[in-house]
Amino acid sequence: MCGGSMKTIMIVDDNEELRFIFRRILQEHYDVMEAGTGLEAIRVFQEHKPDLTLMDIVMPKMNGIEATREIIKISPEARIIAITAHSKGIQDIQDAGALFVKHKPIRKNDLLELVKIVLEAAKLLT
Numbered sequence: 001m002c003g004g005s006m007k008t009i010m011i012v013d014d015n016e017e018l019r020f021i022f023r024r025i026l027q028e029h030y031d032v033m034e035a036g037t038g039l040e041a042i043r044v045f046q047e048h049k050p051d052l053t054l055m056d057i058v059m060p061k062m063n064g065i066e067a068t069r070e071i072i073k074i075s076p077e078a079r080i081i082a083i084t085a086h087s088k089g090i091q092d093i094q095d096a097g098a099l100f101v102k103h104k105p106i107r108k109n110d111l112l113e114l115v116k117i118v119l120e121a122a123k124l125l126t
Contacts, residue, residue, distance in 0.1 A: 006029075006030060006031045007030050007031070007051040007052070007119055008030065008031045008032075008033065008048060008049075008050040008051050008052075009026055009030045009031070009032050009033070009050055009051065009052045009053070009054065009115065010032075010033045010034070010035060010041065010044055010045065010048070010050040010052070010053045010054070011023060011026075011032060011033070011034045011035070011054050012034075012035045012036075012037075012038070012040075012041040012053060012054065012055045012056055012059075012064065012067065013036070013054075013056040013059070013083075014036050014037060014056065014058075014059040014060060015056070016036065018056075018104075019034045019036070022054065022111070025108050025111055025112065026111075026112075026115065029112070030115070033048055033050060036059075037059055037060065037061045037062060038059055038061060038062030038063055038064060038066055038067030038070075039061055039062045039067070041053070041055070041067045041071065042062075042067055042070050042071060042074070045071050045074065045075070045078070046074060049075065051079065051119060051122070052079045052080075052081065052115060052118055052119060052122075053071065053078065053079065053080045053081070054080075054081050054083050054115075055067065055068055055080050055081065055082050055083065055093070055098065056082075056083060056084060057082055057084040057086060057088075057089040057090075057093055058084065058085075058086055058088075058089070063089070064082060064084075064089075064093055065089055065092045065093045065096050066096075068080050068082070068093055068096040068097050068098055069096040069097065071097070072096065072097035076097075078097070079099060079118055079119075079122055080097060080098045080099060081098060081099060081100045081101075081102065081114065081115075081118060082094075082098040082100070082101040082102070083101075083102050083103075083104060083106060084101065084102075084103060084104060085103065085104040085105075099118060100114065100118070102114060
């Protein structure tokens with residue numbers, strides 16, 4: 001992290017290629033960490049408390065809905081954006097605590113703008 005001032009983002013997706021693409025987009029502006037499953041996301045969240053989590057919904061072992069619920073239990077102020085290719089589970093992940101749901105594919109500028117808006121809004125609320 002650059003002097004502790006860089007915001008942290010966790011990318012949670014079972015698709016390694018997509019995590020790589022998101023990392024490439026975000027790492028110029030943020031400190032980025034990754035998780036490939038919902039269970040790994042909970043562990044990484046507990047260890048690092050990222051400022052924002054980008055959460056896939058459909059994943060093996062533990063889906064994004066369950067992982068979001070668990071992360072919100074750990075930290076009710078956690079900021080989670082669901083990013084999914086599916087329409088199933090959208091209401092469930094919002095009910096679990098996701099602030100927004102975006103559909104894949106997501107354009108680079110849209111991703112950067114959404115992340116910036118959520119992090120700036122969080123700054124205003126703290």
